[in-house]
């Protein structure tokens with residue numbers, strides 16, 4: 002952590018970057034922090050408690066502007082950054098990644114390929130919570146699953162914290178806000194909630210990198226990250242993807258290949 | 268106001284009498300790992316040992332989505348069905364925390380600012396609030412800094428302060444509270460002289476409201492808003508869990524020749540909230556929206572409606588995905 006702080010301070014001091022998006026101590030655990038001077042770098046934290054997906058900030062123009070910036074990125078943030086590159090949302094020359102592996106060794110990554118090579122060392126695994134809930138859901142019949150999600154979704158009050166926390170929900174005009182035509186009823190109600198959640202799932206499938214930020218953000222405790230995670234887990238082997246390692250080949254549901262093994266597509 | 272004692276057994280009988288009176292009762296219930304207000308039929312369903320419900324009780328008087336009126340066009344003529352106040356059942360809100368009860372005043376002040384809000388008032392006039400004094404609190408609670416407290420009576424019709432024997436001090440505050448108590452009059456016996464404050468959590472004030480207000484008077488152009496709000500994601504979590512946030516949206520649900528006009532929750536933190544049809548947005552940046560949230564609660568409402576728009580319940584701090592802790596932010600403004 003000390004090495005990372007020193008490096009961040011040096012980058013700010015010599016003007017290589019004007020902003021380091023990182024973590025500082027919060028009231029309960031570390032929280033996102035925007036470090037703009039080398040003096041502030043002493044507040045930076047980088048450890049296993051750093052959960053937030055900082056990739057949510059790197060597409061916010063009002064925050065990052067046009068100047069070069071650095072991100073102290075845990076592995077989940079890196080996976081999202083790869084996906085943002087795949088979707089042409091980032092410029093390699095503007096962003097520098099600082100990260101540290103579990104042994105504390107510091108890495109500086111400057112391109113999609115460098116990040117990709119680094120992330121490839123880490124297999125995406127279900128945590129205890131994910132395993133517990135998904136195991137339960139996988140054991141359900143189709144009808145039981147529907148009832149489970151119906152009950153969960155009926156708690157949703159459409160605060161959109163899940164959307165705001167997701168680095169891949171960067172659209173400036175979300176489908177829920179389009180009102181000509183109105184695709185989704187904007188108020189919270191059982192059917193209207195399902196419309197929102199099914200749309201969200203469809204927009205995330207094949208893109209979600211299972212960071213869990215959406216589920217973590219939900220104030221009413223809906224494990225919605227597990228829907229998109231499960232879809233990714235199921236989809237990856239079918240389309241020859243490595244889960245959590247977005248590749249230049251594009252997203253499964255929005256790209257098309259001549260050598261597809263399905264006949265119907267040709 | 269009258270102070271009485273009610274025993275554990277008396278509480279059970281009184282609750283049963285309320286159920287028998289066919290009033291709708293909302294109380295905190297534990298489910299899915301959270302505690303929230305739900306309709307209950309027995310005292311045993313009511314949650315114990317929690318700091319705070321995730322959501323406030325405001326949905327009881329300001330539903331998440333409510334039909335203002337519905338309409339149907341038949342042979343060129345429009346038939347309108349207005350909201351019927353009598354469709355709202357008599358409701359008891361049970362085990363409301365004092366910071367939620369105190370939230371009714373700012374909420375009603377907004378809904379009745381320039382014209383009386385028929386829907387809100389219909390709910391409110393049919394609602395009786397039984398609050399419980401707080402024996403526990405956490406680091407997000409700050410009611411004592413905003414004119415409240417763990418035993419504050421503002422907004423409550425009747426307040427119970429639980430005693431070690433399972434009984435409670437019962438303070439009957441309003442005529443509504445009296446009517447509710449009269450459903451089981453013999454359950455309420457003479458006050459035993461228990462010291463209420465000994466059974467409430469001790470929560471020292473964290474900032475001075477006057478200090479905050481005087482700082483805010485000069486803070487409109489301050490850099491503090493940008494500095495504090497940089498990590499804010501612009502969601503609606505803080506507003507939706509808040510007992511006093513009253514932002515709403517009006518939506519149309521049309522199906523062919525009939526439809527409904529619906530009022531639903533909205534939030535000043537959303538970028539869409541102030542977006543004009545021209546494309547202009549007077550609160551274009553998150554920092555402006557954060558400033559609005561704080562100034563509205565701590566400056567505009569006290570000035571114009573004579574009530575602070577925050578009761579110190581701490582829910583927004585607990586719900587925020589990025590630790591925008593309101594107590595920390597307000598304290599730092601006060602200390603600037």
Ligand code: SF4
Nearest residue numbers: 167209210212213215
């Ligand atoms: S887990 Fe949730 S927040 Fe993370 S990428 Fe998937 S949908 Fe977005």
Ligand code: SF4
Nearest residue numbers: 157158160161163219
């Ligand atoms: S964060 Fe939770 S409550 Fe809010 S919109 Fe998403 S699922 Fe619904």
Ligand code: SF4
Nearest residue numbers: 509577578580581583
């Ligand atoms: S602003 Fe936050 S602390 Fe104040 S009443 Fe609303 S939710 Fe509670």
Ligand code: SF4
Nearest residue numbers: 499500502505587591
């Ligand atoms: S303060 Fe937190 S809860 Fe409120 S809008 Fe910002 S991120 Fe969402």
